[in-house]
Structure formats: structure tokens, C-alpha cells
Amino acid sequence: MGPDVSWWRGAVVYQVYPRSFADGNGDGVGDLAGIESRLPYLRDLGVDALWINPWYVSPMADGGYDVADYRAIDPVFGTLWDAERLIRAAHRHGLRIIADIVPNHVSDRHPWFRAALAAAPGSPERARFHFRDEPNNWRSRFGGPAWTRLGDGQWYLHLFDAAQPDLNWDHPEVRAEFEAVLRFWLDRGVDGFRIDVADRLVKEAGLPDRPVRETGAPGFGSDGPRPQPDKDRPEVHGIYRAWRRVLDEYPDRAFVGEMWVTDPDRFAMYLRPDELHTAFNFAFLKCAWDAGALREVVDRTLATHAGVGAPPTWVLSNHDVTRHATRYGRADTGFVKRVHDVPSDRALGVRRARAAALLSMALPGSAYVYQGDELGLPEVFDLPAAAREDPVFRRTGGADLGRDGCRVPLPWGGDAAPFEFGAGGSWLPQPADWRDLTAARQLGDPASMLSLYRLALRVRRGEAALGDGPMRWLDLGEGVLGFARDPGFACVVNLSGRPAALPEGAPLVASAELGGPAGRLLPPDAAVWLRT
Numbered sequence: 262m263g264p265d266v267s268w269w270r271g272a273v274v275y276q277v278y279p280r281s282f283a284d285g286n287g288d289g290v291g292d293l294a295g296i297e298s299r300l301p302y303l304r305d306l307g308v309d310a311l312w313i314n315p316w317y318v319s320p321m322a323d324g325g326y327d328v329a330d331y332r333a334i335d336p337v338f339g340t341l342w343d344a345e346r347l348i349r350a351a352h353r354h355g356l357r358i359i360a361d362i363v364p365n366h367v368s369d370r371h372p373w374f375r376a377a378l379a380a381a382p383g384s385p386e387r388a389r390f391h392f393r394d395e396p397n398n399w400r401s402r403f404g405g406p407a408w409t410r411l412g413d414g415q416w417y418l419h420l421f422d423a424a425q426p427d428l429n430w431d432h433p434e435v436r437a438e439f440e441a442v443l444r445f446w447l448d449r450g451v452d453g454f455r456i457d458v459a460d461r462l463v464k465e466a467g468l469p470d471r472p473v474r475e476t477g478a479p480g481f482g483s484d485g486p487r488p489q490p491d492k493d494r495p496e497v498h499g500i501y502r503a504w505r506r507v508l509d510e511y512p513d514r515a516f517v518g519e520m521w522v523t524d525p526d527r528f529a530m531y532l533r534p535d536e537l538h539t540a541f542n543f544a545f546l547k548c549a550w551d552a553g554a555l556r557e558v559v560d561r562t563l564a565t566h567a568g569v570g571a572p573p574t575w576v577l578s579n580h581d582v583t584r585h586a587t588r589y590g591r592a593d594t595g596f597v598k599r600v601h602d603v604p605s606d607r608a609l610g611v612r613r614a615r616a617a618a619l620l621s622m623a624l625p626g627s628a629y630v631y632q633g634d635e636l637g638l639p640e641v642f643d644l645p646a647a648a649r650e651d652p653v654f655r656r657t658g659g660a661d662l663g664r665d666g667c668r669v670p671l672p673w674g675g676d677a678a679p680f681e682f683g684a685g686g687s688w689l690p691q692p693a694d695w696r697d698l699t700a701a702r703q704l705g706d707p708a709s710m711l712s713l714y715r716l717a718l719r720v721r722r723g724e725a726a727l728g729d730g731p732m733r734w735l736d737l738g739e740g741v742l743g744f745a746r747d748p749g750f751a752c753v754v755n756l757s758g759r760p761a762a763l764p765e766g767a768p769l770v771a772s773a774e775l776g777g778p779a780g781r782l783l784p785p786d787a788a789v790w791l792r793t
Contacts, residue, residue: 271728284683307718322424357452391418465490573626589613637710674701766791
């Protein structure tokens with residue numbers, strides 16, 4: 262039997278945050294009609310699939326991650342008919358659709374939770390959630406306590422916003438409902454699912470307090486030596502084995518999990534052959550722009566995935582983190598948490614982002630592109646407080662500005678906002694200087710970030726034939742990452758601070774102009790692909 266060439270093993274997946282991608286009806290909010298109108302752009306960009314953030318009925322307390330009805334599309338985005346039409350249109354363009362699913366919690370407007378609020382303590386309706394008479398010490402990921410008290414004295418658990426009550430995954434109705442939801446969308450043609458906070462569904466029996474660090478604060482930042490009571494419980498794997506059986510009823514479909522699990526052995530457990538197909542590689546996203554650190558992450562990633570036969574993923578940004586074109590321009594280029602008052606060198610950040618794009622697309626496995634990264638968009642920090650919608654901003658009293666800065670609607674063309682995002686403005690204001698970053702302007706500039714992405718993706722799919730498969734490191738000196746892949750391909754990334762001599766090979770794509778005699782020197786903070 263030959264190697265597994267399933268599409269998801271080597272796909273380039275483009276993440277669409279629908280509120281901010283394209284507005285088809287002119288109300289200032291992106292929608293499914295807007296996505297459909299831009300499918301030719303995505304096809305020509307060269308990606309293989311779209312991961313679309315939640316499009317379901319939602320009060321939008323958390324940008325759609327508070328789902329009130331999984332079998333209907335929120336009217337701000339369109340209708341179920343629009344979703345089915347979008348899926349068919351994407352398939353005609355050779356693009357697959359990965360839907361988002363949010364199994365840890367629902368909206369407080371979900372019929373189940375409304376019934377729980379109307380019912381008495383100890384009722385069957387409340388058994389689908391986590392209600393108790395006294396809270397424990399768990400903290401919300403969005404700031405503040407993870408418990409809200411009702412008028413009857415009971416408390417309910419929400420690891421995120423109070424409008425997102427956690428489901429009780431020990432309840433058989435919860436398990437049956439989500440398997441039915443999977444089938445509902447698989448029957449409508451989606452090609453897979455991205456699973457939100459996939460490691461947090463199951464909670465330890467009895468909901469004990471989290472361990473306390475030496476500082477006296479509940480520890481909720483790192484994994485520690487063993488599963489925590491509110492994440493990465495061993496029982497969660499039974500859920501995904503059941504889900505995998507559902508997905509395997511439909512040919513050529515795949516899961517990608519979102520797990521912030523740093524222990525490699527525990528991370529790999531989710532990717533065993535009867536569980537999830539892939540998972541986001543956040544160690545790569547968080548890594549500093551440093552040759553030694555990056556090589557260590559790549560080695561650890563490849564070893565972790567090889568043990569379970571799963572392909573790695575390479576992720577630079579998403580809808581929850583500071584855009585990497587901004588992070589890479591700072592003195593500290595790693596990502597641990599969002600910071601908003603640290604200066605960034607825009608030109609340096611873009612230069613490194615160009616090189617990182619070539620690195621991520623050359624490594625074995627699949628790569629993810631967050632919308633706007635192909636335009637080199639920076640994080641936007643100076644949004645008016647009245648415009649911010651992220652519950653993180655509210656729950657922390659503004660101490661954490663939240664994630665709105667990476668969710669500003671895309672600039673498509675024109676010289677003034679809303680830059681052809683739609684006819685009716687944009688739900689978050691766009692910076693005026695984005696006139697220089699529009700897709701239309703960059704398409705006319707062969708040196709632009711968009712032109713680099715289009716060329717790299719064309720070479721990746723065609724001449725270089727990259728995707729999943731082996732690689733071997735090249736010894737090119739301190740601070741220079743180089744690796745070879747068959748047949749006849751090499752990637753070199755210079756993080757040394759000085760020009761680096763290139764190995765033998767003809768340049769295919771370069772993130773910056775090559776220097777020296779015959780163009781054999783790679784400048785600092787640059788990358789090149791070679792035909793060897």
C-alpha cells in the first residue's frame with residue numbers, strides 16, 4: 262500500500278472569519294453571499310479549503326461562538342439555503358469547506374439552557390449543564406470567575422463568557438445531539454469540522470478546585486504534569502472515537518482540533534488513527550523568530566505526529582491571537598498572551614512575516630492562512646472602546662483589549678474605508694492607511710505580500726509538489742535554517758542577522774531580493790525556495 266495522499270494531509274486551508282471577510286448585502290457585516298462573491302479570489306490565491314468560523318444562529322455575545330441553533334444560519338450571514346449554495350459553489354471552484362463546531366458550550370439563548378433556567382434545581386433540564394450550589398475556584402478564560410449565580414441561588418459553569426454555559430458531556434443527550442449535528446452538516450456537503458477548544462469538553466467528576474500555584478492563584482495557564490480538572494481529561498477521547506465513527510461513514514472528510522495542550526504525548530493522543538485527523542500546531546504559532554527555537558519546535562512536531570501517523574499543521578495566526586506581522590516586529594517575537602502596549606517595527610514585522618510564510622508552506626503537512634495574512638495586515642490597536650465587541654474587553658475592564666484587533670474587516674480595493682468590504686461601511690473601523698494594503702492594489706504589485714503568497718502557493722501545488730512527507734535538515738551555519746525535501750527541493754530561512762550563502766540550487770520563490778554575486782546571498786530575515 263502506498264502513502265496516504267488524503268487531501269487533508271497536505272492542504273493549505275484559508276480561515277474565513279465571516280463577519281469580517283466580505284459583505285454581500287451592504288449592512289456592514291460580512292456574510293455568506295460575500296464569501297461566495299470572493300471564491301474566485303480564493304481559488305486564484307491557490308488554497309485548497311476554507312475553514313469558516315461559526316455561521317449558526319447566535320446572539321453574537323462572542324462573535325458567533327455562542328451558538329443558539331446548530332441547524333440554522335444566523336440571519337446576519339444569510340440562510341441555510343445560502344450555506345448549501347456556498348458549499349456547492351466552493352466545490353465547483355475546487356475548494357473544500359470546513360465548518361466550525363463548538364461542543365464545549367452553547368448560547369444562553371439555546372433552547373436547552375432556556376429550559377434549564379425555567380426549571381428547578383436538580384431537574385433533568387439542568388442536568389445537561391453544570392449547575393451546583395457552590396462554585397469552585399475555576400476562572401473564565403475571558404477573565405473573572407467561571408461561575409454565574411442565578412436568582413434561585415444555584416451557580417452555572419462557563420469557562421468562557423457568562424453567555425456561554427458549558428455543556429455536561431456525561432449526559433447522553435448531549436452526546437447524541439452533537440453526533441446528529443455532525444450528520445446534519447455532512448449531509449449538506451461540508452468536508453470536515455474544526456473543533457473549538459476540543460480538549461475542554463469533559464470535566465473531572467465532582468468539579469474539584471484547580472491546583473493552586475505558589476503565588477496562591479489558581480493555576481490555569483499551563484498544562485502541568487497531568488490533566489487539569491477542567492481540560493484534557495482522558496474521558497474526552499471516547500467522544501472523538503465516537504465522532505470519528507460518524508465521519509468515517511462519509512468519504513474523504515476530516516477533523517482538525519483546537520487543543521492548547523503543550524505536552525507532546527498527551528497532544529498526540531488526540532491524533533490516534535481512530536480519533537482526530539489533524540490538530541492546530543500552536544507551539545509553532547507561539548515560537549519566537551529564532552533559528553534554534555524554530556528548529557526545536559519543528560523537530561518536536563514531526564516526532565509527535567510520526568508516532569501516531571498524523572500529518573502536522575503549521576499555523577502563524579488566527580482570529581484569537583495578535584497578527585504575526587505585528588508580533589514579528591517586536592523585540593520579543595514569541596506569543597504567550599496578547600499585549601497591546603509594546604511597540605512593533607512594521608517593516609521588520611512584514612519582512613519576517615514574508616519569510617515565515619515560505620517556511621510554513623514548505624514544511625511537511627498542511628498549512629493554515631488566516632484571512633488578511635496574505636495581505637500582510639497588522640494588528641489594529643486603536644479601535645474605539647465603543648466599537649469593541651469582544652467579551653474579553655468587557656470582562657477584564659479593558660485591561661485586555663481582546664481580539665477585535667485581528668478581526669478588522671478586510672480591505673479589498675479603493676482608496677477609502679470600507680475599501681470595498683461592502684456598500685454599508687464595516688462593523689469595525691479600518692485604518693486609513695490600509696489603502697496601501699488592499700487586495701486590488703497588491704495584485705498589481707509583483708513585490709507585494711499577496712503576490713508572494715500567490716506565487717508560493719502555485720509553486721507548492723505545482724513544480725515543488727509539497728505537502729505531507731519527509732524532510733531532512735541541511736547544515737548551513739548558525740542562525741540559518743535549511744531543509745531538503747524530495748524530489749529536488751530545499752527551503753532556506755536566514756535568521757542570523759547577516760547575509761547567508763545559499764546552497765546549490767535555482768531559486769523558485771524568495772521573500773526578499775537575493776544579493777551578492779549571481780544572487781547567491783540570502784539577506785537576513787528572508788527565505789528562499791530552491792530547485793536542487
